[in-house]
Amino acid sequence: MAEDRDTEARWYVVHTYSGYENKVAQNLETIVENRRLQELIHEVKVPVELVPDIKDGKEREVERKLFPGYVLVKMVMTDDSWYIVRNTRGVTGFVGPSSKPIPLTDEEVDKLGVDVREVSLDYAVGDNVQIMNGPLEGFIGIVEGIDTDAKKVNVKVSMFGRETPAELDFTQVKPL
Structure with missing residues (x-):
């Protein structure tokens, strides 16, 4: 040493x-x-x-x-x-x-969970985001809610003429 x-x-x-x-x-x-x-x-x-x-x-x-x-x-x-x-x-x-x-x-x-890290997001409630991976990859949705503790974002996606809610990780979406 x-x-x-x-x-x-x-x-x-x-x-x-x-x-x-x-x-x-x-x-x-x-x-x-x-x-x-x-x-x-x-x-x-x-x-x-x-x-x-x-x-x-x-x-x-x-x-x-x-x-x-x-x-x-x-x-x-x-x-x-x-x-x-x-x-x-x-x-x-x-x-x-x-x-x-x-x-x-x-x-x-x-x-x-020993280190508390600040998370900065490029989007807010009401913004349009694109889903980057997962079963909804490629879809565009509207941010309905953000849970910083769980690092999740609630997005409403329009699929087949219906509004479908989805809970995604912060890393799965990017702002448009």
Whole structure:
């Protein structure tokens, strides 16, 4: 690990002792703050989901770790950042070969929902769009609604003299 590897912050998966995920995340955030390493280590997350739990006849929402034993770290991989994360109490190592941790792919990051990315669209409700792929490829429709969270667009397509609604991904349509 002689040279700095990359200048772009990527998401890496860090393996921890089971039950130490929150402590590792807290320790890493403290180290980053104290040593002013915000340009190297950008974000630390322990992915959780809310699940219903019934205790004493009462239902309440409880956080459950999606990946017990793992913490996600968005960082610029350098010798210094690798050393800091690797030697944080509770960390057993990075996911990947020991000499070169493997960052998550953009597809994996999207599926995990750890990175919130702004989506800019070239169309709005009421605009005409052309469908680029799928069973309706080549058809032109009118945008009825846009769901940025699900990355879906609702389009009304005129087929065989009838208006037919279709829900498509953002990538399946382009503005006219």
